[in-house]
Amino acid sequence: MLNILIIDDEADMRHLIEMYLGNSGFACFSAESGFEAYGILENNVMDLIILDIMMPGEDGFEVCSRIREKSNVPIIFLSAKGEEWDKVKALQLGGDDYIVKPFSPGELVARINAVLRRTGGLKSDMDSIQIGKIAIDMKARKVSVAGKHVTLTLKEYELLLFLIEHKSQVLSREQLLEYIWGIDYTGSLRTVDTHIKTLRMKLGVGDYIQTVWGVGYKLEVPD
Amino acid sequence: MLNILIIDDEADMRHLIEMYLGNSGFACFSAESGFEAYGILENNVMDLIILDIMMPGEDGFEVCSRIREKSNVPIIFLSAKGEEWDKVKALQLGGDDYIVKPFSPGELVARINAVLRRTGGLKSDMDSIQIGKIAIDMKARKVSVAGKHVTLTLKEYELLLFLIEHKSQVLSREQLLEYIWGIDYTGSLRTVDTHIKTLRMKLGVGDYIQTVWGVGYKLEVPD
DNA sequence: TGCAGATTTCAAGATCCTTTCACATTTATC
């Protein structure tokens, strides 16, 4: 069970997120100010923090700085749509991602998982995944196709895992870059294509990764 | 609940729109000048702005420019019939759509929804739709008719979705082009016919898409 | 520093989608 701390001055927002995350199997703590949060952090180990930027008194950026003095816990910023703030500043201060209100439960959970994976905080309770002829040993980070071991690079592995996690869903290049590469990636969209290419090659026949013209890619599981 | 800001110097028009939108479940804010609007925007997050072009003092175009300096919130321009104005200029300044006075409540709401969809501000929480024998899985972008999977191209898919969203409503070619292709589409009206043709073919028997002679098309749902 | 592997960029070519066009067909009106 992973611990998540929500820091937001609005009680409604805190409860909403607690409800979302509770349903997804996270243990939630919440604080209505940085001050309250520090107390919680002294006595509990958090796996991730969701931090509202716009708060009376200490704002999210200040709270983030303070937390970073003591801890590297992943932090996801919460910003209202159109709110003026600096993405770059958020990253410099040590934020790991941000999410814009209003958001859907699914989006929130997806982002949390993505951040946890990137920062290595997600210890999947699953040891292995089997999709069609593809077998993944998560602990050993080993992938085999039809019993034959294939060597994937880091990005290929992450891409495959993300596709499998969202199997049958169409994912845009933008989404893939955001979730796998992170929000601070500024390179070309075409990068995704290249990794898709090598992944397809290494997975061999089977046509797992499909192109959805004009939209993106998806992984289809055979019946 | 989505926030919409109405900027118009005429009090009657503001109240009319507020009434329309209030009934449709939007939260309305209103300003009688750009100046007043900036104040509201500093303290509130808007999901969309309806902006009258012809206003004393700062006109709509100027206000739009100012807003665009800080925000990408979608903007719909309001113009009186016959009023001289430049559609191209509106788009260059960052407008997302325009509507000509007088308009009907339904038209206004339809345009707002279309813009929100295009700009990604509208998060439909429905993952799948079932209409007659047509089943749509939105996440997978998969469409099946009578259990049989059919492959739709991007435009066909968008067209089908829009028709379903406005089922039983007659939609003109102009409307379809504006809502699906976007306000800046400059091609032929007959393009719609071709896509209707291929859609009909792919959906097979069932006569879902009906021609309304001299007006446009509509999708009828069987009971 | 220099190397090897990983990642990213680039651009030509392939592929698929969109739009247009010309002509056939249907519908409304007189």
Added chain:
DNA sequence: GATAAATGTGAAAGGATCTTGAAATCTGCA
């Protein structure tokens, strides 16, 4: 019915998007 206007249809031109191989750049490590 005849006529004009609107719609249906097939094919082909035109565009846009994807694939791919190779080159350039980056990164971690000895």
